[in-house]
Amino acid sequence: MSIISILNPKGGSGKTTLSTNLASFYHERGFKTLLVDTDPQGSASDWHAAREDNPLPFVAYGKAENLKALPDIAKPYDYVIIDGAAKLEGMIAAAIKITDVILIPVQPSPLDIWATSDLVELIRARQEVTEGKPKAAFVVSRAIKNTLLSQEIVGVLADFELPVFETFMTQRQAYPRTASLGASVHNGITTLKARQEVNSIIDELEQLIGGKGVRHVA
Numbered sequence: 001m002s003i004i005s006i007l008n009p010k011g012g013s014g015k016t017t018l019s020t021n022l023a024s025f026y027h028e029r030g031f032k033t034l035l036v037d038t039d040p041q042g043s044a045s046d047w048h049a050a051r052e053d054n055p056l057p058f059v060a061y062g063k064a065e066n067l068k069a070l071p072d073i074a075k076p077y078d079y080v081i082i083d084g085a086a087k088l089e090g091m092i093a094a095a096i097k098i099t100d101v102i103l104i105p106v107q108p109s110p111l112d113i114w115a116t117s118d119l120v121e122l123i124r125a126r127q128e129v130t131e132g133k134p135k136a137a138f139v140v141s142r143a144i145k146n147t148l149l150s151q152e153i154v155g156v157l158a159d160f161e162l163p164v165f166e167t168f169m170t171q172r173q174a175y176p177r178t179a180s181l182g183a184s185v186h187n188g189i190t191t192l193k194a195r196q197e198v199n200s201i202i203d204e205l206e207q208l209i210g211g212k213g214v215r216h217v218a
């Protein structure tokens, strides 16, 4: 079982988009998967409710202290994906404590990169007392292909000394269009490129987890 948190206190960085696409992917591949909403805005809850009889197991937490119970609840699952809150230190700190792997979606803009520094410090402080757990990596999100900022971001993020996924989530209509139906790029109206992008992020995530990898069909 792996608990994967998608965290970034900066609003609109792509947390819910990444969480829902990862959870859908694993669920569709037959893994026991639980999607967890820790954001009071409830975007993941809205996404889940947008699909009638949504088969993906789902739970929402309103209070940080309640997250302590999640590792026990998570035991029967293969993957637990936590959609992180924006601007809520208590919830983010609680998620860091119970998580195996953190992905930090970050938009290719200096303001967004600077806004992650407190989160990176929190993660590092935790790693120091727990022999490196949770592992963490950046995923560049909402990148516009072939722009200078998108190319430069990897160098700028290197200062944080955390791995940066080679695969970017690029700006694509497929993400909001599928989200509006409670779907993902693997089960909604979509493009092959968006599916390949998520498949490739899954490959890098599996390497970070240290698992055997997951077979996917584009």
Ligand SMILES: Nc1ncnc2c1ncn2[C@@H]1O[C@H](COP(=O)(O)OP(=O)(O)OP(=O)(O)O)[C@@H](O)[C@H]1O
Pocket (backbone or CB within 6 Å): 009, 010, 011, 012, 013, 014, 015, 016, 017, 018, 039, 041, 043, 085, 086, 141, 142, 143, 169, 170, 171, 172, 173, 175, 176, 179
């Ligand atoms: N790769 C992408 N391509 C196109 N649109 C995107 C992409 N990623 C996110 N979006 C859109 O950008 C907006 C913000 O994304 P999302 O809700 O995933 O961010 P968030 O970090 O969860 O935000 P919040 O902090 O408010 O919870 C949404 O409207 C979403 O559909």
Ligand SMILES: [Mg+2]
Pocket (backbone or CB within 6 Å): 015, 016, 017, 039, 043, 044, 083, 084
């Ligand atoms: Mg969100």
